[in-house]
Amino acid sequence: MSQTPETLAGMMLEAARKAGAEAADALVVSGTSVSIEVRERKLEQAERSEGVDLGLRVLIGQRQANVSISDTRPESIATMAERAVAMAKEAPEDAYVGLAAANEIAQNPDSAALQLCDPTAEPAPDALQADALAAEAAAMAVDGVTQVQSSTGAYSRTTVHLAATNGFSSGYDRTSRAIYTTAIAGTGEAMERDYDGDSRIFQDDLRTATDIGTEAGMRAIERLNARRPETGAFPVLFDERISSSLIGHLLAAANGAMVARGSSWLRDKQGAQVLPETLSLIEDPLRPRVSGSRPFDAEGLATAKRAVVDKGVLTGWTLDLANARKLGMASTANAARGVSSPPSPSSWNVALTQGTQSRDALIRDMGCGLLVTSLIGSTINPTTGDYSRGAAGFWIENGEIAYPVNECTIAGNLHDMLRSIVPANDARSYLSRVVPSLLVEGMTLAGS
Template identity: 45%
Template sequence: MPDTVTAEHHLTLLDDLLKRAKALGADAADAVMVRSDSVGASWRMGKPEDLERSESTDVGLRVMIGQRQAVVATTDLNPAGFDELAERAVAMARVSPVDKYCGLADPSLYAAEVPTLDLDDHPDKDAERLIERARTAEEAALAVDGVKQSEGGGASAGRSMVALAIRGPEARFEASYSASSHSVSCSVIAEDGQGHMERDYDFSSARHFEDVGSPSEVGRQAALNAVRRVGSRKMGSGKLPVVFDPRVANGLVGHFAQAINGSAVARGTSFLKNRMGEEIFKEGIRIVDDPLRRRGLRSRPVDGEGVAVRRMNLIDDGVLQSWILDTSTALQLGLETTGHAGRGTGGPPSPGPSNLYLEAGSQTVEELIADIGEGFYVTELIGFGINYVTGDYSRGAAGFWIENGKFAHPVSEMTVAGNLKDMFLSLTPADDLAFRYGTNAPTVRIDGMTVAGA
């Protein structure tokens, strides 16, 4: 993947493309290039299963003529291909519907510098090493008593580069950065003597190789997760405390982010659309979006419109502080972009979070559940029963029954339901926050949810 010289070359290519678009009549234009290279290997039931390598380079061009815009994309980096791309984009923009909210970000908001976030360790994508890591993960899982079958171990490594260039009547901006990725995973099936089977998994991913969990530990944890679920049963219905494991608790934070996304707020389709400055969570709760987190899985030194990014408390002491906005949604709401524009090659910018997380609380998980006489600890959620207009929430679930503050036995084929407005106000976080995903949360407890056997 590109070093500094090739990154500069990519910006030169984008500058040439923008000049072509401007020469054809575009008032303003921006272009993004995404180049990626990755290798992935899998190992299943004692032998290699797949080895895949992918390489791609995509360019997206957005042109604006007055209040009309068009976006086109290509994989052809030849001069003739760029001529065609620019001609097509300008022609499309001339006949596109008027969009009074399209346009470039205010140049005063552009990043003055592109911070270094230590996202790239120039990964070794050696296929043999990846196969060995996948094999190690599966072998560690199969060595655990109770595991009967494997859906495979996997390992991958990759690198991507993003280059962005912007040209307007009074605007000029360009930036590029690269990021690496590493992962290891394993999925297995456990079975008891009565033929009851359960599947579960584990994985680890990181920007730097040294931060990825060991394949043997990932495989072993996948096996333990599956074994402890064997013998699950359905339980009755009632209003009970529900405790969400971190790997599903992050979904609640994701639902919150969706509800404060500028697109939903501007359309009036969010249950939080009129709640700015109000208490959404309990006092003391904080939800943070931090695009500048070193080695973060969703870190970015600038947003997709060249705007400077910053750490933000979206919820501070339980109170909603900000929407998630790009330039277009900010204009619709009469506000200023928050630097949350994301950008692919196939469409215009749109708002979205970066490294989003719910801050840890002060209680251990054991303390969080100690006073629960009967409750449900959720480790898996199924389906997508969320109504963002009303906040109604209903998901299929599996996990463990809690009795007298302890895990009693595994359960499955359950449903948990409530309304996100009430759930957020009742949410209490534990102290076990770990950064494993793009969106992260510690274990959380929500009292008074409806629990039912499916």
């Protein structure tokens, strides 16, 4: 018998039944990845990995256990199933665990429509190295760049197959092609670094290595001669490169697992305003050629477009089956899992309503404040929403960029920050999180 991901999943389910499981699901993840890193025009590191990982979740009554292995021999799969059943018998009962009902699972999911896999052949290592070298050369060609910390070309292809005793069985392939470069400007204690990179499903969509290297170099030299900003209350503009982190905090707080534990700062905010009424946050896992897309979730439910926030109002929670049952709600088909863990809620592609002004226009309107281009560390209280992070970027004076800044801290509370955000119109539509630069009208800055 050919050991395809589908047949391996079937073997696990059959072994689980023979071992005494009442229900089970099986996840197979196989793939190849290649990464080539260069430094000073020489090969620094080359990595290639290939593997198959198997994950089996078994249920006996309201008890469950999860076991994973990377050995595809039939006898190993049988031992895996026996071990999982033995573990499940000793596990505590959980009233909320269980597979999806047969009428809940996705019917004939169309992964091809999502264009998750580039049919182009895997690039040769020489091609990846050529990209890394070209990006490095472009960064070094920027006046003021003294070295390139690293420049990498990478490729991966992954196959995922999920099957369960409720009748679900489907899978898809996913590819990724990437180039990343980190440039350093200046010397001694005055050195500054910055980066650029791109990752796409289709190789033809990837930005050029020269563009990426040049941008990394320009960003590095722009940070030279940085100083600390003033201390006080100022408007803060989160650059598009890092603005999605703010939306990430909202998504984390709307995660059903956090809400079910009562530990989310949004726990009482369903149906309440959490963003300006002109803004919506739309999740769409069915966008073609986007890394966060998928035709079904980790429990076999069909994914679908939904509004997380509709005209500023939080519509509900991000849910898998177990947390939906805890909260007396329906799953939003947002279950995610690895081979060694049971499902838990996760967000897919999201897009925030874009504004009508450019980033430059927002800078002009700021007067005096901080443009943040990188964030360092994190102190976020998930229960209260208190926010404090190290930041670097540029000081805005009289509506213009005056000088680079670093070694400062920005602080506020996510409740207030998110309700006052003003978006620019510069979001990149091909990202999984389409979020423009975001202006927060008032935050506390600790600088000099």
